Amino acid sequence: MAIRVRFAPSPTGFVHLGSLRTALYNYLFARHNQGKIVLRIEDTDQSRYVEGAVENLINILNWAGIDFDEGPHIGGNYGPYHQSERFDLYKKHSDSLLGENYAYPCFCSAERLDQLREQQKQNEQPVMYDGHCRNITSEEAAERMQTENYVVRLKTPREGFTIVDDLIRGSVKFENTLIDDQVLLKSDGFPTYHLANVVDDHLMQINHVIRGEEWIPSTPKHVILYKAFGWQLPEFAHLPLLLNPDRSKLSKRQNDVAVEDYQQKGVLPEALINFVALLGWNKGDDQELFSKDEMIKAFTLERVNKSGAVFDLNKLFWMNGHYIRNMNESEYVAAAIRLLSKIGRDKGDKKTNRTIVLAVRNHIQVFDDLKQATDLFFNERLDYSEDAIKWIQLDSSKMIFKNMLDHIEEYSELDINDFKKMMKTVQHATGIKGKELWMPVRAAMTGLTEGPELPAVISVFGKHRVKQLLKQALEL
Numbered sequence: 001m002a003i004r005v006r007f008a009p010s011p012t013g014f015v016h017l018g019s020l021r022t023a024l025y026n027y028l029f030a031r032h033n034q035g036k037i038v039l040r041i042e043d044t045d046q047s048r049y050v051e052g053a054v055e056n057l058i059n060i061l062n063w064a065g066i067d068f069d070e071g072p073h074i075g076g077n078y079g080p081y082h083q084s085e086r087f088d089l090y091k092k093h094s095d096s097l098l099g100e101n102y103a104y105p106c107f108c109s110a111e112r113l114d115q116l117r118e119q120q121k122q123n124e125q126p127v128m129y130d131g132h133c134r135n136i137t138s139e140e141a142a143e144r145m146q147t148e149n150y151v152v153r154l155k156t157p158r159e160g161f162t163i164v165d166d167l168i169r170g171s172v173k174f175e176n177t178l179i180d181d182q183v184l185l186k187s188d189g190f191p192t193y194h195l196a197n198v199v200d201d202h203l204m205q206i207n208h209v210i211r212g213e214e215w216i217p218s219t220p221k222h223v224i225l226y227k228a229f230g231w232q233l234p235e236f237a238h239l240p241l242l243l244n245p246d247r248s249k250l251s252k253r254q255n256d257v258a259v260e261d262y263q264q265k266g267v268l269p270e271a272l273i274n275f276v277a278l279l280g281w282n283k284g285d286d287q288e289l290f291s292k293d294e295m296i297k298a299f300t301l302e303r304v305n306k307s308g309a310v311f312d313l314n315k316l317f318w319m320n321g322h323y324i325r326n327m328n329e330s331e332y333v334a335a336a337i338r339l340l341s342k343i344g345r346d347k348g349d350k351k352t353n354r355t356i357v358l359a360v361r362n363h364i365q366v367f368d369d370l371k372q373a374t375d376l377f378f379n380e381r382l383d384y385s386e387d388a389i390k391w392i393q394l395d396s397s398k399m400i401f402k403n404m405l406d407h408i409e410e411y412s413e414l415d416i417n418d419f420k421k422m423m424k425t426v427q428h429a430t431g432i433k434g435k436e437l438w439m440p441v442r443a444a445m446t447g448l449t450e451g452p453e454l455p456a457v458i459s460v461f462g463k464h465r466v467k468q469l470l471k472q473a474l475e476l
């Protein structure tokens with residue numbers, strides 16, 4: 001059987017990280033099994049329409065490197081792939097359920113339903129439809145449908161259980177009396193998520209439904225629908241919840257949850273995908289860094305966890321740092337210079353800009369860090385850390401600084417080689433070497449005891465600034 005999966009988002013204007021994970025797992029599963037992946041836009045709720053949301057979604061998926069075999073922007077055999085263009089189909093299927101008595105029209109007013117809900121809440125009963133219209137005869141129903149407003153409800157069985165077999169969770173049993181007579185078609189003739197989703201999954205020949213755990217309560221309704229239509233059930237796989245480090249549900253309050261936020265911070269798509277892949281899946285060993293091809297090769301649903309996946313931002317940034325260091329050098333330089341020039345940080349000379357971004361490459365985790373990491377090269381004022389001051393104030397350090405000032409005029413410029421030569425001379429003259437030699441110089445030049453490679457820093461500073469900083473350090 002050729003695998004067919006789908007990613008079926010309801011565009012809301014931004015892409016949630018959980019959504020990206022669902023898309024990615026579907027994609028990896030499809031590619032691992034030489035199957036097909038469909039993008040289907042679930043936009044039946046017109047009141048939630050957001051201008052530009054679909055374009056934004058497609059841009060994000062492209063950026064992340066998740067490509068589809070069929071979808072609104074590609075076409076395919078089972079389209080159209082916007083549910084809003086398929087309303088006739090859902091109506092037709094709702095009619096057929098009505099005809100077979102698997103569904104019924106419900107004429108209850110909004111007021112009655114509100115009252116019912118209030119009552120059930122007060123009595124601490126589950127909030128669900130009470131079946132008031134379930135047993136209206138088909139003659140009466142047909143007549144009232146001519147003149148009254150109605151919704152179409154699923155006639156769920158009133159005894160026994162519905163079993164959902166889940167590839168990740170195993171068998172989950174639902175008591176039928178607790179499954180609501182779900183609205184399938186609203187009074188304006190628009191379908192609900194449940195009807196449209198099941199009809200489309202069947203018509204698009206989706207045989208594996210991979211989605212977030214929050215959809216589990218809907219799945220028994222879907223199983224009942226499949227049975228009512230007489231269709232073969234797909235396999236279900238519900239992915240674990242994403243959690244904050246304190247194990248609460250991943251929230252906007254504690255973390256950025258929109259993919260766009262990370263994109264703007266300068267997280268690389270390769271790093272984000274790698275990170276997201278590990279939110280609920282592992283290869284079975286402790287490998288953490290995966291290229292897309294490695295993920296495709298290794299991905300199976302058997303290795304997806306049941307328990308919630310903790311979202312650890314530090315790990316994402318650590319990973320991104322790794323990807324930044326692995327980038328092709330000229331790509332890195334171009335991207336970093338582009339970002340810096342956006343905030344007006346440009347030395348007006350290609351070679352110098354290049355030296356700067358390469359010097360800080362090992363010290364950033366996301367591109368956004370470039371701003372802080374390059375302060376050194378653009379701020380006149382130097383703030384010394386406490387540690388730096390300690391180093392600078394040693395007697396031996398003062399000796400080094402004086403010695404450097406004595407020799408500095410021997411060099412017309414102070415490029416990397418000149419600087420190294422000068423330090424050799426100072427080492428001979430003072431007899432100080434290693435950490436005792438380099439740390440004070442770093443402290444005096446950068447105000448810090450760690451940071452980018454010193455010779456590169458000095459070469460950007462030039463002789464004039466180095467002299468000025470040495471004098472400043474001597475006065476400290």
Ligand code: GLU
Pocket residue numbers: 008009010042193197210211212215
């Ligand atoms: N439209 C639903 C969503 O926004 C799809 C859920 C499913 O995959 O069935 O996530």
